[in-house]
Amino acid sequence: MATEVVLPALGLTVEKGKILEWYKKEGDPVQKGEPIFLVEADKVTTDVESPSSGVLSKILIPVGVEVPILTVVAIITEPGEKLAAKWMVEGPAFSTAETSAEPPVSPGERPRAKTGVPGDRGIVPAARRKAKEYGVDLSQISGTGPDGVILLKDVERVLAAESKISVVKASTLARKLCEKEEVPLKEILGTGIRGRIMQADVKAYLEGPTATAAGPPLGSTMPMSTIRRVIARRMSESAFNAPHIYFFSEVWLDPLLQFREEVLPVFDKHFNLRPSINDFLIKAVALNIADFPMLNAQLKGEEIHIMPEINIGLAVAMPEGLIVPAIPCADRAGLVEIIRHRADLVARAKEGKLTLQEIERGTFTISSLAQYDITHFTAILNPPQSGILSVGKTDEKLVLVEGQVRVKRITRVGLSVDHRIIDGTTAADFLQHLKWKLEHPAFTFMSL
């Protein structure tokens, strides 16, 4: 029977070897134990002995070729035996030596520690910290992690859109009525115990939606929603910690309004977009901050961090409270980009579909009550930001220009800053330059 000669295993770490010399030729007789070739592996050379006696019928691996160990390098046949057809291949045949059956591979279950204590609905540390920081009620959250563990993303989801999580309390009758009339339950203000929505509330809603917009009736008590609590806490934090100073300026808006009218049809036709005054405001403020980076600063402990990106937040009024998504890198964004961003963010804000990142990235806020009959107002900073611009309504006014009476459309803008890090002259400077930018739109918005 033929014997396969292999490149033998040569110790623990050898993986390959190269035959340096064949001591025998094909057809030569060989004795068991006689060296038949010289192999080099890891810079060490050694003779390899013949595993049996017979005739060296076929050399499969020639001199100079490096092969893995256990490769069949030659065949020895018994005298008179014919070489099997499969070995009569010309050139290196890299068939591996016959080995016993492949060892079965077990997937290798490694014993693992159990997650959490059974019965205790766990929460991962990062989620716990976030919940604590933002005052999120953990009992309201259902965790999506293994075994119902509350994950960071679960808390973030709550913060971005409170309405999805909090359980709406309502009476069965109220629910039925809502279903029948196809009215969203969460839109309705409950006047029952602890804000429970009663059938009467649904009826009232159906009769007059505006009634609810006027707010809850006298004498009612309702729990603060998560969002409301967060807002309350942050407002207090801001008001107590950051000494605010306020500045006001009257901006002549005619040039901007005219500019807008001129570009509107172009935007509409080419981009299918309609820029609002807020969009121009966002851009102008962003450009202004680029000139006055201190307005983009945040106080962290004892350090003033001037944030690397100028992300302008636009306050959006929601029934639960104010939400401020931010347009990223507004100083560098073209107006088209700003419009699109603004439209998208505001729409999603109203649907409660913002991500936390979209809110948290803001570095400066614009809060506009222009649609109300408010001349001006003092806004509270949105922590941890150090500046906020309030925008009042636009009014026609009589003004004196070099002794002449003119009619101008004027808007009062207000700037509140954190006096710990921004002082009066900086703020005044900022506001003055902003006014100039808004009053010279063509120059300001040249790079659209």
Place this chain on the structure above:
Amino acid sequence: MLEIRYFEEKIVDQYARGNVPGLAHLYIGEEAVAVGACTCLKETDLITSTHRGHGHCIAKGADMKPMMAELFGKRTGYCKGKGGSMHIASLSLGMLGAMGIVGSGGPIANGAALAAKMRKSGQVVLCFFGDGASNTGAFHESANFAALHKLPVVFICENNLYGISVCMTRHTALKNIADRAAGYNMPGVVADGMDVLAVYKTVGKAVEAARDGKGPTLVECKTYRFRGHFEGDPNLGARYRKAEEVEEWKTRCPIKRLKEYLLEKKIAKRGEIDHLEKDARERVEDAMAYANASPFPEGRETLEDLFA
């Protein structure tokens, strides 16, 4: 001896083919020591072995089938595939284990001997170790302890002149390791490790003395391994041994010598010897077949046998 020789030769081939993982330290050339020594023993006697333990195992009565299976890493091996070549053991045969740590057998042999003394079991323990091991701290501690307590142990030093690549003249200050025995107040004897009868006689006396409560003996068997330290040792140790030296020792092959002796003294006939050889070869082939047919253990079995 034939079994050991044929078994080891089979391992040369199987190791080269990759069927024996890890390391293989073969006993070819030293058969006389294991066989000569173990033949002196009763079935209840014990031995501790070294990393070069196949010879001791077979000499102590191991079945080559589970031995080969163990070397292949199969579940039917003596150690369920967990120990391998360097760690074969069989408690039922009195084989307390081959060990990968050089010198570690001494203290263990002493312990077994101590227990034998305490239980008055009449057992004797053979502790095999090499010339290299005789320089470890553990050896010296064992020698002193055994002599001090007159333990029924025989220390058998298989001096094959090399600790891997370092010749005895470069690792030990003495010419005969047996001379160390005096330092521990125990008898030290040198025997021709290539002559199975000489080993048998010398060890026999030591075993008797131990059994009689006279304490340990250090028997140094001068022997030689024909192959390298491990399979894969380039050119069978040619990097540190001269070919002439190897050839010279090969002329003293213990199997060859015994064969010649038996034929010369007409103790056995040619035919009987041929039969013995054939028989031994067949048994090795049977062992191979058994090992090949045996299953590998499942990966999960790694986690078993840690604690009782």
Place this chain on the structure above:
Amino acid sequence: MREITLREALNEALKQNLQRDERVFIMGEDVGCFGGIFQVTAGLMEEFGPDRVIDTPISESAIVGGGIGAALNGMRPIVELMNIDFTLVCMDQIANQAAKMRYMFGGQMNIPLVIRTPSGAGRGAAAHHSQSLHALFMHIPGLKIAAPSNPHDAKGLLNTAVSDENPVLFIEDKMLYNMKGPVPEEYYTIPFGQASIRREGRDITIVATFRMVNKALSVAQELLSKGINIEVIDPRTLCPLDKETILASVRKTGKLITVDEGTRCNGFGSEIAAIVAEEAIECLQAPVIRVSAPMTPVPYGPTLEKFYIPSEENIKEAVSRLMGYG
């Protein structure tokens, strides 16, 4: 840059050190004439002579103790213990003497000793020749520990070890000896206590040692196509340990896996997990997972050893579990 094996890189480092400083010498079993059981010291005795590359008897305590004494008295010895398993034979000399003498004697003396030793399983060498015991030594104050995972780091770290005035346990993963990589020809050092971020990522941090670093990188590459972005950190030295790099990474990703070939209990992974739990727990978004060998000796047979050594499958399972945490 030329690529050489880790073994060659070490050989080169040893050679360059023997050349640069006549106080450097090598001592160990079979290091001279045989060139080392893994050929790391090949050719050195031929070049530098048997007085600088010394073959010793099988006497581990004498080897390490000898190194300590020589280091105290003006030399810079590099001793070798053939396998890390054998450090257990001379543990007294390593842990009680080398690690403690400077401290016990009030800083009077330096022991600039390097103990080189191969570790790791993978070739069926079984229980006495395959252990990964570095965690034991992390527990002994006074010993620095180098843990290279590739040829470039191996050479640099060995050079640093030789120049260090303190005892350094230089551990070589024996399965990495054949690994090839780019290695500068000149002498260079890599500072201790500086981890290497082998791959940047966002979703999960994997801290791995020795050969496991390569397994982690392989898994990270594969999982990128599934949108999972893994950061792989190689500590390079276990003592001093660069925990800042690890903590910064965990703060970024919130998810941590350690992969180490040592046994589970009190292994390398345990210490990393403890550090994170102590200094960055609020960043964790998921449990810390240790991928390690099980609590058994290293088994011999191929099917058993394969189960024993942490595999890429095990790492992927850990990743999969973490991804369940969002």
